[in-house]
Amino acid sequence: MRVNWRHLAIVLAVLPFIVLFVAWIGFFNVGASSGHWKITEWFLHFAMRSAVRTYALQVEVPHELPRHAIQTAAGHFARGCAICHGAPGEPRSPAALRMLPQPPELAQKIGEWNDAELFRIVKHGIRFTGMPAWPTQARDDEVWAMVAFLRALPPMEGEVYRQLAYGAGGTPSLRAVTIDQAVVECARCHGNDGAGRSSTIPVLAGQSEAYILESLLAFADERRPSGIMALASIAVDNQHFPELARRYAAMKSVGPPRPAPDPSLLEYGRAIATKGIVAANVPACVGCHEKPDRNPHYPNIAGQPSAYIKAQLELFRTGTRGGTRYSHLMAKVAKGLTDHDIEALANYFATLPASTATARR
Ligand code: HEC
Ligand code: HEC
Ligand code: HEC
Incomplete structure (x- = not known):
């Protein structure tokens, strides 16, 4: 049979208008109550699975899943x-x-x-x-x-x-309206003592009030990207942010210094922290992070878990960390750090007792 190209072209040209017309009169049932036809359901799942499989081919899988998180x-x-x-x-x-x-x-x-x-x-x-x-x-x-x-x-x-x-704090509320509910929400991950319940969570106890407050605001409006903290911070009425910051800042950071995950890196970590790396344009960390009379937006990093420090330095280095209005200073510092430097610094700062370095200004 010979295809009549003229007729085919007319059908193809008119088809979108027929579909549009059928949609306009409301023929398609968009209600969820009746479910999908079996064939539609099969097709949608088939398409979803195939798409996930195909796009997953571009994903680079780490050699080990982060079970510590x-x-x-x-x-x-x-x-x-x-x-x-x-x-x-x-x-x-x-x-x-x-x-x-x-x-x-x-x-x-x-x-x-x-x-x-x-x-x-x-x-x-x-x-x-x-x-x-x-x-x-x-x-x-x-x-x-x-x-x-x-x-x-x-x-x-x-x-x-x-x-x-x-944790020990009980079930959180759907939305934390009161300050007590807000405290329960934060304690789920940060603990009742502000020490953090895992190595991916920073110590808040003894951190400066200004830094905690600015960080919370930065998470809530996504200047500091974290899916986890974004959700946690918007689950709480933001009028409580100043009080939460005050409470965590007032907590004593307790506990013995952490052991170094890799003691062989301690000396090298200490050298960068105190002298910087001149050739790579990295200033000494202690110049900003250890002076007791420093700007209170420069956080205490001594005694933070090494996994947390490492993750933050990697984020700063790729320019994605964000934070307070001073975070660009830190992004500049991290640019010159290699993976090995980061490993050594995380080891070193994790082993310091936290109380040596809280901003008091
Ligand atoms: C608003 C509801 C909703 C929320 C919140 C949600 N999901 Fe889902 N999720 C779905 C629906 C609906 C599907 C089913 C998709 C389907 O069957 O095609 C799904 C599918 C999935 C699947 C694939 C499972 C499968 O075999 O079909 C995974 C994995 C998943 N979700 C993980 C998560 C995780 C992790 C979170 C939290 C970060 C989350 N979801 C939050 C609604 C939700
Ligand atoms: C589900 C776990 C979880 C909950 C709940 C949670 N946090 Fe966090 N918090 C984290 C993690 C993880 C980080 C590190 C984020 C990152 O990697 O940037 C963090 C970071 C922070 C920081 C930044 C500290 C620093 O040293 O930079 C502050 C401040 C903070 N949280 C306060 C709070 C407050 C206040 C609440 C309650 C409203 C809360 N968090 C609830 C997991 C949580
Ligand atoms: C010029 C001052 C300055 C120097 C030098 C500096 N930092 Fe920072 N650093 C900051 C500021 C400011 C922040 C807070 C960023 C924010 O969240 O706004 C910060 C944040 C950090 C954080 C994240 C802490 C947290 O709780 O999330 C780590 C880790 C860190 N610095 C490590 C280092 C290391 C390691 C060095 C040395 C190689 C260093 N810093 C040198 C200013 C500095």
Whole structure:
């Protein structure tokens, strides 16, 4: 049969108008109550899985998942994911069960995806489903922390989850309206003593009030990108920020100095901290961070966990850290640091007792 090109061209030209017309009269049922047809459901999932698989090919997987960050990710999961997916010992909300598609209980699904695919889903979300993207696209370390947590999900008991996500402070409120509720929210990760519940969380106890307050504001309006702190800071009424800053600043940073993860790097770390690296244009760290009468926006880094220091220096070096109105100073410092320098500095500052260096001005 000969194709009549003229007729085909007319059909193709008119088709979009027919589709537009059908949409305009409201033929497509966008209600979620009746569910999808079986074929539509199959097709949507098929397309979603294929897209995730294909885009995951570009993801560079770290050689080890950051298991040391599981507590932090569990804390974020409780605020940002459990409302739809439920959590160990906590069923999904009735509203989530009426979504189309329904957010699945993740423990049963994790095995179907590899690490790169989970990363892809958690970082970018899934269009047309309600599955949101990570609150910031500027950094990947937090997303990998969540992948490590998801991997630990399938055999996790409710009690273990609650301990990770809530600590000793009890269940957080949906939105922290009072100062007491705000304190419970922060203590889930920062602990009741401000010491931080894992090595990815900074010590707040004894940090200067000005620095804590400015940092909170920077997280809330995304000048300092952190999906975890963005959600935590907007979960709290911001009129409480000054009081929270005051309370953490007033806490005593206690506890013995941390052991060095790699003692062989201590001497080199100390040398950079006190003298800088002239050839790489890196000034001495102590010039800004250790003077007791310094600008109070220059934080105390002595006694911070080495994993935290390392992550922050890497963020500064790539220009993504942000922070207070003085953060550009630190970005300039970090430009000249190599991976080895960062490792050594993180080792060195983690072993110092915290109280040596709190800004008192
Ligand atoms: C507003 C509701 C909502 C929130 C909040 C949410 N998700 Fe989802 N998520 C969904 C829905 C809906 C799907 C199902 C998509 C589908 O079936 O195609 C999904 C799918 C997923 C999947 C793929 C599971 C599978 O096999 O279908 C993972 C993994 C996931 N979400 C992780 C997370 C994580 C981690 C968080 C928190 C950072 C989160 N989600 C927050 C709604 C949500
Ligand atoms: C789910 C865990 C979690 C919760 C809840 C949480 N934080 Fe954080 N907080 C973190 C992590 C992780 C970081 C490090 C962020 C980064 O890597 O930039 C952080 C960083 C901070 C910093 C920056 C400190 C520094 O040395 O730069 C401040 C200030 C802070 N949090 C205050 C709070 C307050 C106040 C609350 C309660 C409203 C709170 N956080 C709730 C996990 C949490
Ligand atoms: C010119 C002053 C200056 C010098 C020199 C300096 N810093 Fe900083 N640093 C800052 C400021 C300001 C901040 C706070 C950035 C913000 O959040 O606004 C900071 C923040 C940091 C943080 C993040 C702390 C936290 O709690 O999040 C680390 C880690 C750090 N500096 C390490 C170093 C190291 C290591 C050196 C030496 C190689 C160094 N700094 C040299 C000014 C300086």
